[in-house]
Amino acid sequence: MKITVLKNILDANLQTAERNQRLLESHDILAINIMASPGAGKTSLILKTIEGLGKEVAIGVIEGDIASTVDADRISQAGVPVVQINTGGGCHLDANMVANALDTMDLKKMDLLFIENVGNLVCPAGFKLGEQKRVVLASIPEGDDKPHKYPSMFSQTEAIVINKTDLLPYLEFDMEDFKGTVNSLNHGVKLFEVSAKTGGGFDAWLSWLKEEISLLRK
Ligand SMILES: Nc1nc2c(ncn2[C@@H]2O[C@H](COP(=O)(O)OP(=O)(O)O)[C@@H](O)[C@H]2O)c(=O)[nH]1
Ligand SMILES: [Mg+2]
Numbered sequence: 354m355k356i357t358v359l360k361n362i363l364d365a366n367l368q369t370a371e372r373n374q375r376l377l378e379s380h381d382i383l384a385i386n387i388m389a390s391p392g393a394g395k396t397s398l399i400l401k402t403i404e405g406l407g408k409e410v411a412i413g414v415i416e417g418d419i420a421s422t423v424d425a426d427r428i429s430q431a432g433v434p435v436v437q438i439n440t441g442g443g444c445h446l447d448a449n450m451v452a453n454a455l456d457t458m459d460l461k462k463m464d465l466l467f468i469e470n471v472g473n474l475v476c477p478a479g480f481k482l483g484e485q486k487r488v489v490l491a492s493i494p495e496g497d498d499k500p501h502k503y504p505s506m507f508s509q510t511e512a513i514v515i516n517k518t519d520l521l522p523y524l525e526f527d528m529e530d531f532k533g534t535v536n537s538l539n540h541g542v543k544l545f546e547v548s549a550k551t552g553g554g555f556d557a558w559l560s561w562l563k564e565e566i567s568l569l570r571k
């Protein structure tokens with residue numbers, strides 16, 4: 354019985370996610386669901402991307418957190434429209450929360466929407482939000498073994514961004530091992546090595562975003 358209930362919840366979520374996706378596509382908006390553990394650098398990645406792309410691409414942000422507007426305040430200071438979702442204890446975003454946020458946003462003036470999920474490497478993977486792309490962020494201090502421990506997160510994503518590469522000289526992180534593991538889980542997944550602190554590696558990441566935005570318009 355319990356399994357049936359869970360399936361219904363996921364089915365309902367999928368239907369709402371498909372509605373969100375159609376709405377976003379009708380406005381030619383590239384929506385990216387960013388998932389990672391707390392502190393991996395999701396907000397920092399978004400802020401550095403705004404710095405690099407904000408003049409040529411209209412960016413919007415949905416921030417998902419259990420509580421507070423700390424992240425939305427940081428995005429707002431960068432002059433970008435942002436909606437904060439507080440899940441009130443919930444450990445992931447779902448499609449309905451995103452639908453409510455989209456209702457309040459001016460989609461006509463947007464090319465790229467970042468949805469920062471709640472920091473968590475487990476259940477966000479199970480809830481589609483209506484995004485075109487999923488991006489999982491991993492960071493050097495978390496260690497190179499995370500894809501072994503959280504395989505569904507790393508196997509259901511279009512791109513993996515490895516952040517905090519500026520810390521590589523100080524920590525043990527076997528990049529080749531990490532890449533081998535994610536490739537065995539998710540063959541051909543896009544990989545970006547960046548530092549949201551120094552901006553290192555951002556050229557490839559920004560080019561990919563621009564390419565995906567133009568593909569969507571074709
Ligand atoms: N050294 C270093 N620190 C970073 C980098 N990116 C983020 N941080 C720091 O990591 C902490 C968490 O970053 P934040 O963007 O809030 O992570 P989030 O919880 O995933 O949104 C902050 O103290 C950031 O300054 C990076 O590339 N290098
Ligand atoms: Mg954040």
Ligand SMILES: [Zn+2]
Nearest residue numbers: 444445476477
């Ligand atoms: Zn959850």
